[in-house]
Amino acid sequence: MNKFKWLLVAMLVAVLFSGCSKDKENVSVFMHDDSGAAQFIKSLVIYDANRQNSAQLLVGSNDSSYLKLWTEQNFELIPIKYGERTKDVLDARFKATNSGSGKAVVAQESSDDPQLQLYTKFECKYLQDDVEKVVLYEKLPDMGETAWTYLTHYSKTLQPNDSITCFVYGVNPDVSGYYGLEMRTSENDGWSTVVSEWRQVEYGKSYVHGLRNAYQMKARKKVYGATESVVILFD
Numbered sequence: 124m125n126k127f128k129w130l131l132v133a134m135l136v137a138v139l140f141s142g143c144s145k146d147k148e149n150v151s152v153f154m155h156d157d158s159g160a161a162q163f164i165k166s167l168v169i170y171d172a173n174r175q176n177s178a179q180l181l182v183g184s185n186d187s188s189y190l191k192l193w194t195e196q197n198f199e200l201i202p203i204k205y206g207e208r209t210k211d212v213l214d215a216r217f218k219a220t221n222s223g224s225g226k227a228v229v230a231q232e233s234s235d236d237p238q239l240q241l242y243t244k245f246e247c248k249y250l251q252d253d254v255e256k257v258v259l260y261e262k263l264p265d266m267g268e269t270a271w272t273y274l275t276h277y278s279k280t281l282q283p284n285d286s287i288t289c290f291v292y293g294v295n296p297d298v299s300g301y302y303g304l305e306m307r308t309s310e311n312d313g314w315s316t317v318v319s320e321w322r323q324v325e326y327g328k329s330y331v332h333g334l335r336n337a338y339q340m341k342a343r344k345k346v347y348g349a350t351e352s353v354v355i356l357f358d
Contacts, residue, residue: 161242163187171200176254179246189239192264200257209290210329217294244277258356263349271345278340278357286335288358293324295352300324302344306337324353
């Protein structure tokens with residue numbers, strides 16, 4: 124009976140995620156952009172804190188050992204309901220969870236090591252009816268040392284005349300993070316700079332970049348130490 128029960132659960136999970144067909148074009152771009160930096164790739168199912176909203180997240184890296192450190196437990200979705208302001212939700216969330224020393228740590232440029240990088244892209248999302256969108260929050264794996272972590276986030280690809288917005292927010296009161304933003308107008312175009320690397324993002328500060336007739340955006344960020352300091356939302 125237990126075996127039948129587990130088989131039924133597996134079938135239900137398969138049906139749930141069969142509606143999320145992988146876009147081969149998008150996956151190919153994700154894999155081969157930046158001179159093939161995302162050589163190793165896996166797909167994770169991640170949730171919000173209450174496990175009511177979920178998403179399939181494509182995760183890649185240039186290092187297979189580094190990629191193994193990133194599991195479902197390193198990602199969380201923060202839901203934004205219809206009628207809520209993204210900044211208000213994040214203010215409430217991170218002011219409640221971060222005590223803050225009131226003095227930001229100065230990151231040492233000598234520890235800047237771009238060798239280990241992570242790439243993410245949503246494959247699909249399953250949201251409650253009252254949830255408009257979700258913010259991806261990373262809980263960085265313990266690397267045993269204080270250094271820079273580099274993450275690149277890709278937006279979905281858009282149809283002609285569609286618009287896209289990139290929302291950037293600082294979540295760490297103890298240390299600032301940095302970001303840069305690029306876009307391209309078609310599948311065959313190269314990336315052009317929207318925000319040069321690296322713009323500082325202080326705690327509680329937000330930046331919004333909206334574009335029309337963009338095909339895709341990607342945002343790069345670097346964060347210092349063991350705690351995330353920047354979240355990025357494509358909408």
